[in-house]
Amino acid sequence: MEPGTVRIAVDLLGGDKAPAVVVDGALRAFGADPDLQLLLVGPPEAAGGFLSVLSPTDRARVTVVPAYDVAGMTDDAARASRPGTSVAAAVATVVDGSADAVVSAGATGATVTASALGLGRWPGVRRPALVATLPAVAGPVVLVDVGGSLEARPTTLARHAVLGAAYTAVAHGTPEPRVGLLSIGTEPGKGDRARRAADPVLAAQALPGGARYIGLVEGYDVALGERADVVVTDGFTGNVLLKAIEGAYALAGGPPTSGGAPRAAALLGVGGTVVACHGAARDDDIASGIALAAHLHRRGAVAAIAALLADAQGRLDDAERSGKDNWSGKLP
């Protein structure tokens, strides 16, 4: 456990089995981390079960922030992130300085939009990325993106490489992270159009944190981790991949001893610490998400990553402006 008080705003209404599972997960995290303070954001009656089992001393570590609207899975992101929803209220506690980080297992689109609206986006970041760390044979592998930015454009993939490199250096302390682009073979030229166009862009781009681009990697590398510490992909492919790996562990008789597929991901590209948990998160997944948010806050990760990006950002801005991604895929 890293030292230092940290205040986490937990969205009680986010997730398929909210608020019960969220309350159980928050209790787990609370018990494991004596320096953790929680803001429970949701209907006060939903927080009652949490408070009733605490000692008076522990109760002083908890604040209830009333919010009554839930961001539904079928709402569009703008509607789901309107003021009054529990996720928007949780983000607001970070904006007003009463919390250090947000954890929500609600609809990802709502979490991304509420966070971008409330906390602002980093310069040059159009759409925040979701970053997940998977256990692998040779050590952790950071997969970016797992659902923040769904379209595979070369400049988006290049930005994911920069974000993933900085995150890996800061959050995991990996020296000189190796960054690979996920494709269907390792030889140059393998992949769909977006990957073929992105490969030389990534090769030409400076990476933060002493990271280096090692070229194309394959699906195996996400679970093996021998070739890359950071695996770069679009949010569609990353999301599908993460869930397929989770399914494969279920079929193989359980996750490896090093840990299963993560159900908590850090949101990168907004001006604060936000962790999104899977809608089907169980209590231990929620607890992992809270622990991840606490870890990132204690490391000063958002500021440290932003500092690492400051140099690379100019080049990204230029690419976005001249942009069209050198690839004109558009809806009619």
Add this chain to the structure above:
Amino acid sequence: MEPGTVRIAVDLLGGDKAPAVVVDGALRAFGADPDLQLLLVGPPEAAGGFLSVLSPTDRARVTVVPAYDVAGMTDDAARASRPGTSVAAAVATVVDGSADAVVSAGATGATVTASALGLGRWPGVRRPALVATLPAVAGPVVLVDVGGSLEARPTTLARHAVLGAAYTAVAHGTPEPRVGLLSIGTEPGKGDRARRAADPVLAAQALPGGARYIGLVEGYDVALGERADVVVTDGFTGNVLLKAIEGAYALAGGPPTSGGAPRAAALLGVGGTVVACHGAARDDDIASGIALAAHLHRRGAVAAIAALLADAQGRLDDAERSGKDNWSGKLP
């Protein structure tokens, strides 16, 4: 073992460890299936090790077809599939009627191009699809595409649904296969542009073999199999997914007892039975590929699938002609 003599042309030069692994795999398949005849396509000296261990009776089940050029992994598909390569020579044995099917672990692009050039493509099929069957908790799941057609266009996804439904009905005998479109959530509207555009196209389209479209599925469903018998995706996502699942099994301590991630896939859309094995195939993977090719031939799968498609094909042709996929993604 299904009855009936079947003659398989095996590409001795395809695969990372060819010809040794291919010869070992062919020997395994040969020993397991007394009605199997093999055409070993490659340098006669490479076939020598195979022949030397056979009895005179078994030797009569083997023909050596000389070919000396290898389709390299870094060659482009057109160059790799030129006459004289072992894969083109293997396809030629099916064209001239001396073999019933081809198995190659060489570069997929070369196998696809050589097969399309030699055997012709089905009407309405621009680019053949690679179809893999994965073990899943609730029974086999057919994943289409795993590397034949890399760009995610709505009409391509719709064609993959038709091909996958017909393949599942014929090759696995699944009654009324359930067909799902791989995305990042199950609610309508979840996914990238291509998936959002494809979902209503798949819903409106008639499927062969009594199959029905059940909507969006997620990564878990590939390994669990509870929601769909056929999972439709683009070849980029499918290839990455298949390899990630293979890597996950390695990390989890081995494949499930129901079998690991397949390293042999059927090529659909060409006028003959072709099985592509993974370049890193081991001898048992090669043997599985040969067994799959034998199974498909004995079922008369190509003709049966073509017959199932006859009705759906008119609609596909129309879609391809009016096409542009209602989606104008293009390279400049």
